[in-house]
Amino acid sequence: MFGSEVFGVTWVQRELQLPAMRRGCHPITERIIEAMPELQYVRVGLLHIFIQHTSASLTINESADPAVLEDLDDVLDSLVPERPSYRHAEEGDDDMPGHAKASLLGSSLLVPVRHGRLCLGLWQGIWLCEHRSRAGPRRLILTLQGDIVGISQ
Amino acid sequence: MFGSEVFGVTWVQRELQLPAMRRGCHPITERIIEAMPELQYVRVGLLHIFIQHTSASLTINESADPAVLEDLDDVLDSLVPERPSYRHAEEGDDDMPGHAKASLLGSSLLVPVRHGRLCLGLWQGIWLCEHRSRAGPRRLILTLQGDIVGISQ
């Protein structure tokens, strides 16, 4: 097994703590790739990205023009406006709209992996959408699974 | 292999039939955990939850305050109101809005598993959102995959 090719299915799970971000949409593709160095050994697989919070969400969208980040945030505000009629309101006017936006976008992504890279389209990037006006850090759980090809020691 | 530790990737798939629920959002985390006892043997993995219906959906959201369940249902009603202009209307005014809400929230969830537990955030719970006013039972397909550590007989 010295220096030989090894094949098999690997499972790697890591936490990624992201610092507090301002309300809005933020590209995080590079941070995710950096946090999961085992990606490079995966021949074919899937990377799961899960956010352990209910007022921030994950999505994949156009990441060449930063204007899209702002426009999507405006669309979300128009879909779920801050209004005084929510029952759940202790933490402020942005509280319940944040939870609703999180359910509309979703709390996890699953991205194909091939030959050591995320199999994203040319314009696609991974975004964290922060729905709270004053948010804290956000914790992601990254789970990588796939067929690996590696050089064992 | 008697009493020894065994490692490997496991796949378990189970059906979970949920009784008819009233229109609205319902926490179902405990029912899912009970329906998949093999969860406890998974060191690192993913649990997939899929609903085989098109007018009910699954989401993860804030499960400490029951008011969030009601508020999200109101938000969904405001996004997709019952109106007479839908083409697909044989089963009533709640029919097509139910299908639209199902596409907005989605029909499946994928949740990380670690050391035998769902890796949910502190406030996160799994919800079934019933979009029909008079619904029947709903069938879920649970698929668990992951690295297992167990004591074999």
Next chain:
Amino acid sequence: MFGSEVFGVTWVQRELQLPAMRRGCHPITERIIEAMPELQYVRVGLLHIFIQHTSASLTINESADPAVLEDLDDVLDSLVPERPSYRHAEEGDDDMPGHAKASLLGSSLLVPVRHGRLCLGLWQGIWLCEHRSRAGPRRLILTLQGDIVGISQ
């Protein structure tokens, strides 16, 4: 190992290029099944379907009545209308609404597989939702994983 049953976890990944489609929702279940013949060997598993574009999306919905396809498209138009106020507008009025709709529905699906078949409910089908008025072909990445039972040569 000649002619014997073999068990194991398989990973298969394929690209599926779909021709340009008119704006709206289109059932694509049959095309996906045809593009992944290895499905038939999977005892229990999951099929991941990922679209590498940011102005078209994937969803699962009612596929018996074609009217649902049109109604959902109308709902999406009502949620994210074409309006002149978007910052991102170089490619036309349908550009930014297309990106927003893609985030609302999502760019991937994960479907359970059992005994060689997609484990969809009776009325469920897989749709591609094209959000651009003049779209090009769309590329999907299909990733199949699961426990296989096969006859080896």
